[in-house]
Amino acid sequence: MVQDRVTSIEVARRAGVSQSAVSRVFTPGASASPKMAAKIRKVADALGYRPNVLARSLITGKSRIIGVVVAYLENQFYPDALEKLSMALQARGYHVLVFMAAQDAGNIDQVLDEIVDYQVDALVMASVAMSSTLVERCDAAGIPVLLFNRRQDDARFASVTSDNVAGGRKLAEFLIKGGHRKIAHIAGWEGASTQRDREQGFREGLAAGGMKLFSRAVGNFDFEQSKDAARELFNSFDPPDAVFVANDHMAFAVMETLRSELGLRIPQDVSVVGYDDVPIAAWPSFDLTTVRQPSDLMVEKTVVSLLDSIDNPLSEPRQVAIDGPLIIRGSARKPQ
Amino acid sequence: MVQDRVTSIEVARRAGVSQSAVSRVFTPGASASPKMAAKIRKVADALGYRPNVLARSLITGKSRIIGVVVAYLENQFYPDALEKLSMALQARGYHVLVFMAAQDAGNIDQVLDEIVDYQVDALVMASVAMSSTLVERCDAAGIPVLLFNRRQDDARFASVTSDNVAGGRKLAEFLIKGGHRKIAHIAGWEGASTQRDREQGFREGLAAGGMKLFSRAVGNFDFEQSKDAARELFNSFDPPDAVFVANDHMAFAVMETLRSELGLRIPQDVSVVGYDDVPIAAWPSFDLTTVRQPSDLMVEKTVVSLLDSIDNPLSEPRQVAIDGPLIIRGSARKPQ
DNA sequence: TGCATATTTGCATTCCTATGCAAAATTACC
DNA sequence: GGTAATTTTGCATAGGAATGCAAATATGCA
Known part of the structure; x- marks a missing residue:
C-alpha cells in the first residue's frame, strides 16, 4: 500500500x-x-x-507556501477573498496554508510560531491585527507580511485595503443627499483600521454637509452584538432615520433586527447602508446600498505585492488602497 | 533583514x-x-x-500537513466546516493546505499532482468527486483520502456525511403531515452522492405516505441556476404547494425568487424546506425549515478518521453517516 | 580542420533534522 | 563499593533535490 x-x-x-x-x-x-x-x-x-517539494524547499529556502492567517470565515467577504487568493496563487505555483486565529489575538503568538516553523515564503494577515512584537518576529525571520483589509502605520509591512476613508465619505454624502437628518453609525471592532478609516471618512462627509453623528453603537463585526447595537440605537423615542453599519455582515444583522423585532420598514422608516458588497447584499431581501470592496482587484494587488516582496526582499512594502464604488440599491432612501 | x-x-x-x-x-x-x-x-x-518542519518532514516522511480540496466556498456550509476543521487539526499539530478545484473536475488531476508534491499526510475532499484514476494515484502515493460531505461506493476511502437518506425521508414526512399535496424537488448536482441520497430518502418518504414527486428541476447547487429552477417550476398554472430544495444555499435563491419575482408568500402560498442548516437559515427573513448537518460532529469524526488512517495505514477506511435533526422553522406549513 | 567559446553533464557538497548504534554516564541493587 | 541494568549522549548517516565547480561535448567561425 x-x-x-x-x-x-x-x-x-x-x-x-x-x-x-x-x-x-x-x-x-x-x-x-x-x-x-x-x-x-x-x-x-x-x-x-x-x-519532492519539501526537499526542494530545504535547499532553495523557498517553500512556495503562503501562510494565510484569518480570524473568522463567517463574514462572507473572507471566504470569498480566500477562494480568489488561493486560486490566484495556485496559478502561480504557490499554495495557501491556512491558520485560524481568534480575533482577540490571544493565540496569535503561538500561531506565528507555527507559521515560522513551516518556512512560509510570505504571510497574509486577513483582518488580524499585528502587535509590534509580532512584527519583530516576522522581520527577524525574514518573512514578508501583508495585511489584507487592514492597514497599520508601521511602514514595515505592505497592506491592501479599499479606500475606506473615501468610501465612508461617499456613504455620508449619499445619506445627506437623501435627506436624512438623524444619521447613526454602528461600528465594528474599534481596534481595526478599517473601522477607524470608514468612520473617519463618514464623519468627514457628515461634517462637509454641516452635520454630525446622531448616535452610535458598537457591533464589533459580530452578528449577535450587532443585533444588540441595533436594539440599543432604535429602542428610543427618538430613533435615527439612517444608519451606516460598518460592514455588510453586521448590516444584515441590523436589518433583520429592525424589521422582524422592531417592526421598522426599510427604507421607509429607516435607511441602512453597509460596506463590502458581499454577494448577499444583492439578494432582494436585503438589496443593500453599500460600498463595494473590489475583492478581485484587492486579491490581484495582494498577489503582485506578495510575489514582489518574495523576489526582492529589499523592496519597500507598499500600502495600497483601492477605490471602491458606491453601489446604490434599495435599502436607503435615494436623493430626489 | x-x-x-x-x-x-x-x-x-x-x-x-x-x-x-x-x-x-x-x-x-x-x-x-x-x-x-x-x-x-x-x-x-x-x-x-x-x-524546521520541512527538514523534519523530509526525514520522518510526515509533513503534518493535511490537504483539503474544496470546490467553492460560496455555500456557507463549507467555509464553516473549513474553519472548524482547520481549528481542530491545528489543535492536534496539523495544518491545512488548501487547494481550490473547480467542480467540473477538469483540473483535479493537476491539483492532485501538486498535492502529492507537498507530501501531505492525508487528503480531505470536500464536495469534490473522485474519479477512479484519481483513486489509483492516491492509493499509489500512499495518501489516505477522506470524502467530506460526499460518499462513494468504492471501499477504498473513508467518508463522512450526514445521513442524507434519513434526512430526506424526514423532510418528506414533515411535508406530508403538513398537508401538502403537490410536492416538488429542486435538485443539486446530480453527480453528487449527497444529492442522490437526499432525493432517494425524500422519494421513499413520499412513497411511504402514498405520494410521489409532483415536479422536479435541477439547480446544480448553484445560486443562479436555482433561480431558474424556481421559475421553471412555479411559472405554471398549476404550481407545487411545497418544494424541497437540496441544500440551503439553493433554497435561499429559490425563496428570493419566489417572493420578489413571483410574488408568492412563504409559507402561505408555498412551503420551502432545505438541507444543511447554515447560519443564514436561522435569519428571520428566511426562517428556513431544514435538516441540520451537524458540522461540529462531522468535523470531529473527520479528524478522528484522518488521524487514525495516518497512524495505522492498514486500518480499513470507514464510511460514517451522522444523523441530523429536522429543524422546524417557519418556511413551511406545519402539521396541525 | 583547428581553435576559441558556449553549453551540458557529472561530481561532490549542502540544506536541516532525526535516528540506529555504540560509548559514556547514571541508576539500581546486592 | 562493585557489577549489572538502564538511561543519556555523541557520532555518523540518511532523507531528496539543488547547485558551484570542473570536466566533457557541442557549437561557431575563420
Missing part, C-alpha cells in the same frame, strides 16, 4: 544519467539538452516521478 | 552539546535528561530557535 516514493536518484539510475541531470530537467531555468530532457521525462513519467 | 535561520547545529554549538541532543529535546518522545533539556531550551529560546 504505502509505496516508496520515487526519487530523482531512481530516475537517474534507470535513465542512465546523473541525479543532477534529473534535477535540472525539473528545475525551471536550469539548462539541459533537449535530448536528455526527453529521455529523463520519459523515465520519470513511466515511474510517476515528481520532485 | 533576511537573517540566516537558526539551526539546531548553531544551538548545539552555543550550548556545547551535540546536534542530536538538540534534536532530541525538540522531538516528542525522544529521551533527554532534564538538565540537558533545560540548558538547550535556554539557548534555543535566546536564539529564537525552532525546528
Whole structure:
C-alpha cells in the first residue's frame, strides 16, 4: 500500500544519467539538452516521478507556501477573498496554508510560531491585527507580511485595503443627499483600521454637509452584538432615520433586527447602508446600498505585492488602497 | 533583514552539546535528561530557535500537513466546516493546505499532482468527486483520502456525511403531515452522492405516505441556476404547494425568487424546506425549515478518521453517516 | 580542420533534522 | 563499593533535490 516514493536518484539510475541531470530537467531555468530532457521525462513519467517539494524547499529556502492567517470565515467577504487568493496563487505555483486565529489575538503568538516553523515564503494577515512584537518576529525571520483589509502605520509591512476613508465619505454624502437628518453609525471592532478609516471618512462627509453623528453603537463585526447595537440605537423615542453599519455582515444583522423585532420598514422608516458588497447584499431581501470592496482587484494587488516582496526582499512594502464604488440599491432612501 | 535561520547545529554549538541532543529535546518522545533539556531550551529560546518542519518532514516522511480540496466556498456550509476543521487539526499539530478545484473536475488531476508534491499526510475532499484514476494515484502515493460531505461506493476511502437518506425521508414526512399535496424537488448536482441520497430518502418518504414527486428541476447547487429552477417550476398554472430544495444555499435563491419575482408568500402560498442548516437559515427573513448537518460532529469524526488512517495505514477506511435533526422553522406549513 | 567559446553533464557538497548504534554516564541493587 | 541494568549522549548517516565547480561535448567561425 504505502509505496516508496520515487526519487530523482531512481530516475537517474534507470535513465542512465546523473541525479543532477534529473534535477535540472525539473528545475525551471536550469539548462539541459533537449535530448536528455526527453529521455529523463520519459523515465520519470513511466515511474510517476515528481520532485519532492519539501526537499526542494530545504535547499532553495523557498517553500512556495503562503501562510494565510484569518480570524473568522463567517463574514462572507473572507471566504470569498480566500477562494480568489488561493486560486490566484495556485496559478502561480504557490499554495495557501491556512491558520485560524481568534480575533482577540490571544493565540496569535503561538500561531506565528507555527507559521515560522513551516518556512512560509510570505504571510497574509486577513483582518488580524499585528502587535509590534509580532512584527519583530516576522522581520527577524525574514518573512514578508501583508495585511489584507487592514492597514497599520508601521511602514514595515505592505497592506491592501479599499479606500475606506473615501468610501465612508461617499456613504455620508449619499445619506445627506437623501435627506436624512438623524444619521447613526454602528461600528465594528474599534481596534481595526478599517473601522477607524470608514468612520473617519463618514464623519468627514457628515461634517462637509454641516452635520454630525446622531448616535452610535458598537457591533464589533459580530452578528449577535450587532443585533444588540441595533436594539440599543432604535429602542428610543427618538430613533435615527439612517444608519451606516460598518460592514455588510453586521448590516444584515441590523436589518433583520429592525424589521422582524422592531417592526421598522426599510427604507421607509429607516435607511441602512453597509460596506463590502458581499454577494448577499444583492439578494432582494436585503438589496443593500453599500460600498463595494473590489475583492478581485484587492486579491490581484495582494498577489503582485506578495510575489514582489518574495523576489526582492529589499523592496519597500507598499500600502495600497483601492477605490471602491458606491453601489446604490434599495435599502436607503435615494436623493430626489 | 533576511537573517540566516537558526539551526539546531548553531544551538548545539552555543550550548556545547551535540546536534542530536538538540534534536532530541525538540522531538516528542525522544529521551533527554532534564538538565540537558533545560540548558538547550535556554539557548534555543535566546536564539529564537525552532525546528524546521520541512527538514523534519523530509526525514520522518510526515509533513503534518493535511490537504483539503474544496470546490467553492460560496455555500456557507463549507467555509464553516473549513474553519472548524482547520481549528481542530491545528489543535492536534496539523495544518491545512488548501487547494481550490473547480467542480467540473477538469483540473483535479493537476491539483492532485501538486498535492502529492507537498507530501501531505492525508487528503480531505470536500464536495469534490473522485474519479477512479484519481483513486489509483492516491492509493499509489500512499495518501489516505477522506470524502467530506460526499460518499462513494468504492471501499477504498473513508467518508463522512450526514445521513442524507434519513434526512430526506424526514423532510418528506414533515411535508406530508403538513398537508401538502403537490410536492416538488429542486435538485443539486446530480453527480453528487449527497444529492442522490437526499432525493432517494425524500422519494421513499413520499412513497411511504402514498405520494410521489409532483415536479422536479435541477439547480446544480448553484445560486443562479436555482433561480431558474424556481421559475421553471412555479411559472405554471398549476404550481407545487411545497418544494424541497437540496441544500440551503439553493433554497435561499429559490425563496428570493419566489417572493420578489413571483410574488408568492412563504409559507402561505408555498412551503420551502432545505438541507444543511447554515447560519443564514436561522435569519428571520428566511426562517428556513431544514435538516441540520451537524458540522461540529462531522468535523470531529473527520479528524478522528484522518488521524487514525495516518497512524495505522492498514486500518480499513470507514464510511460514517451522522444523523441530523429536522429543524422546524417557519418556511413551511406545519402539521396541525 | 583547428581553435576559441558556449553549453551540458557529472561530481561532490549542502540544506536541516532525526535516528540506529555504540560509548559514556547514571541508576539500581546486592 | 562493585557489577549489572538502564538511561543519556555523541557520532555518523540518511532523507531528496539543488547547485558551484570542473570536466566533457557541442557549437561557431575563420
